[in-house]
Amino acid sequence: MSLPTERAQTIAHVLIEALPYIKRFQGKTMVIKYGGNAMVDAALKEGFARDMVLMKLVGINPVIVHGGGPQIGSLLNRLGKTSEFVQGMRVTDAETMDVVEMVLGGLVNKEIVNFINRHGGAAVGLTGKDGDLIRARKLLITRDAPELQAPEIIDLGHVGEVESIDPAIIHMLTKGNFIPVIAPIGVGADGHSYNINADLVAGKIAEVLRAEKLLLLTNTAGLLDAQGQLIPELDVGRVQALIDEGVIQGGMLPKIRCAIEAVQSGVKSAHIIDGRVEHAVMLDLFTDTGVGTLIRGR
Numbered sequence: 001m002s003l004p005t006e007r008a009q010t011i012a013h014v015l016i017e018a019l020p021y022i023k024r025f026q027g028k029t030m031v032i033k034y035g036g037n038a039m040v041d042a043a044l045k046e047g048f049a050r051d052m053v054l055m056k057l058v059g060i061n062p063v064i065v066h067g068g069g070p071q072i073g074s075l076l077n078r079l080g081k082t083s084e085f086v087q088g089m090r091v092t093d094a095e096t097m098d099v100v101e102m103v104l105g106g107l108v109n110k111e112i113v114n115f116i117n118r119h120g121g122a123a124v125g126l127t128g129k130d131g132d133l134i135r136a137r138k139l140l141i142t143r144d145a146p147e148l149q150a151p152e153i154i155d156l157g158h159v160g161e162v163e164s165i166d167p168a169i170i171h172m173l174t175k176g177n178f179i180p181v182i183a184p185i186g187v188g189a190d191g192h193s194y195n196i197n198a199d200l201v202a203g204k205i206a207e208v209l210r211a212e213k214l215l216l217l218t219n220t221a222g223l224l225d226a227q228g229q230l231i232p233e234l235d236v237g238r239v240q241a242l243i244d245e246g247v248i249q250g251g252m253l254p255k256i257r258c259a260i261e262a263v264q265s266g267v268k269s270a271h272i273i274d275g276r277v278e279h280a281v282m283l284d285l286f287t288d289t290g291v292g293t294l295i296r297g298r
């Protein structure tokens, strides 16, 4: 059976447009942060899994770091608990930490692994505890306000930041043709688990792996300005003003901060893209136009 000519031409055009990108990125590492808000329905999850398998097949090494904020929230709700967020971070008491570990290390991680494997890939799920991948320390954030004499230190409970990354397990998996799928849970020197914002983990892993790109999949078209319009390329010099004006807030704060840190530490570029668009990763990697907001490295 032959394809209608128009469709066949579209397919040929897409493949030809992708070719130089496939050549350029072969052997390179792409760190993909898969946000909980981008895991909307089965079709999108399948599309994401297929994109990962295709990348691997054409010789690019995807390393996935996933979130799962909404999924943690819904289990907490079922248990009659609510969360408070400070600067985009979930205040995490001991009970909440158990739920975070169950949801991120268990349900969400294994669902992604399963989707990829069902589409012909070989994914392996990890938390930061496996292979001592993510060493964490307690995160202390400060709040400054005119009525305060000195900045106030806010204790978020079991919330951590990345102290160090040991990429040995990632190298081993990549060499063996596996796709690592990493949940953002770190372990402290005391052996305790820490809940780390997934954007922060993705940024650090991208730095340590000297990734070609850091792709942050979320539920907006990218970074939006005060009028709700997409900012196609971020001028890093404008970020503080955008924060002060309240344009960048909530979950976008850690995303932008980690993207900037990553490109300042050697990652070639970071991209905030709309995970609600089917095959968003392919569109960003393999087309001339790209999608979302680009944060260029030096």
Ligand SMILES: Nc1ncnc2c1ncn2[C@@H]1O[C@H](COP(=O)(O)OP(=O)(O)O)[C@@H](O)[C@H]1O
Pocket: 035, 036, 037, 038, 067, 068, 069, 199, 217, 218, 219, 220, 222, 223, 224, 225, 247, 248, 249, 250, 251, 252, 253, 255
């Ligand atoms: N300037 C902005 N542009 C886009 N989104 C923004 C902006 N400021 C705040 N946000 C919020 O950040 C959210 C994305 O962060 P988050 O909820 O943590 O998503 P994810 O689960 O993908 O990490 C958006 O849904 C939006 O509500």
Ligand SMILES: CC(=O)N[C@@H](CCC(=O)OP(=O)(O)O)C(=O)O
Pocket: 034, 035, 036, 037, 066, 067, 068, 069, 070, 072, 088, 089, 090, 100, 159, 160, 184, 195, 196, 197, 198, 199, 251
């Ligand atoms: C400290 C902190 O806030 N941790 C996050 C970890 C999950 C995450 O980052 O998920 P998304 O990427 O889907 O937002 C949380 O508890 O929600």
